[in-house]
Amino acid sequence: GQNIDQPTEMTATEGAIVQINCTYQTSGFNGLFWYQQHAGEAPTFLSYNVLDGLEEKGRFSSFLSRSKGYSYLLLKELQMKDSASYLCAPRSSNTGKLIFGQGTTLQVKP
Amino acid sequence: DADVTQTPRNRITKTGKRIMLECSQTKGHDRMYWYRQDPGLGLRLIYYSFDVKDINKGEISDGYSVSRQAQAKFSLSLESAIPNQTALYFCATSDTHTSQPQHFGDGTRLSIL
Numbered sequence: 434g435q436n437i438d439q440p441t442e443m444t445a446t447e448g449a450i451v452q453i454n455c456t457y458q459t460s461g462f463n464g465l466f467w468y469q470q471h472a473g474e475a476p477t478f479l480s481y482n483v484l485d486g487l488e489e490k491g492r493f494s495s496f497l498s499r500s501k502g503y504s505y506l507l508l509k510e511l512q513m514k515d516s517a518s519y520l521c522a523p524r525s526s527n528t529g530k531l532i533f534g535q536g537t538t539l540q541v542k543p
Numbered sequence: 544d545a546d547v548t549q550t551p552r553n554r555i556t557k558t559g560k561r562i563m564l565e566c567s568q569t570k571g572h573d574r575m576y577w578y579r580q581d582p583g584l585g586l587r588l589i590y591y592s593f594d595v596k597d598i599n600k601g602e603i604s605d606g607y608s609v610s611r612q613a614q615a616k617f618s619l620s621l622e623s624a625i626p627n628q629t630a631l632y633f634c635a636t637s638d639t640h641t642s643q644p645q646h647f648g649d650g651t652r653l654s655i656l
Contacts, residue, residue: 437585466644473652475633476586478644520585524641529593530601531645533578535585 435459437534439521444540445511453506453519453537461526467495467506468520470536476520480506508539516541546570549634549648556624557656564619564651566634574637575617576645577601577609579630586633592617593639624655 436458445451457465464483468476482488482497482504494507506519518536525532547568556562566575577589578601588601590609598609606628608620621628631652635645 463641468644473631473650475647475649478646481642481644483642529641530588530591533586535583 435525435532437521437523437532439519439534439537441535442538442540444542447511447513447541447543449511450507450509451511451539453508453521453539455504455506455521455534457502457504457521457523457532457534459523459525459532460528462499463524463526463529465495465497465504465521465523466531467504468522470518470520472517479519511541513541513543515539547634547636547646547648549632549651551651552649553652555654555656558625560624560655562621562624562653564632564634564653566617566619566648567615568634568636568646569615570636570638570646571614572636572638572646573614574639575611576635576637577607577617577619578633578635579603579628580633580650581630589619589632626655629653629655 438456467479470476480495487496492509497504518538520536521534522531550565574593576591578586580586587603592611610618633650634648637645
């Protein structure tokens, strides 16, 4: 079957580092996307991994281990505006479709 | 101007009414998608289209239909709306290359009374 598992909620302090984990099972695998979604707004693309390892983009990094079915999103130097939901979305190579997890709601506190 | 435009942004209607949600894009993408989002359930795929003459059902297509009128336009219809179709609906587009992300419209908040 296909399944995505992310923590529902996380809280962190402004200026800190937070890691949001995602484990997944898909029918075939062809890349994994992370999206940010502020409440009531559209999801926006953050990062993409298709090979094992770390992809860094400014304050955001994403890691992938295909053999473990595991990814994480790392947010550094947290800002209040980073309070949002973060969606893990692997792509099934069998169907070509993205499978979205329910998302992790991150609250950044002063 | 937004690359992916959804209309209307908000709609309140009654049970049994026919509703059409429209999506247009200026990104030149071949692939278009309709999702609904409910609290605690994440984004669920309703229908998708990889080309003008291509329509495919997603995981929750019952009660919905779509039309891909042109490369740039993909509309979603609820033939006879029911209250459990109250949700936030998103249209998305993507390029054919699998490494390219989907780009989302701003969403349509639909309430069915």
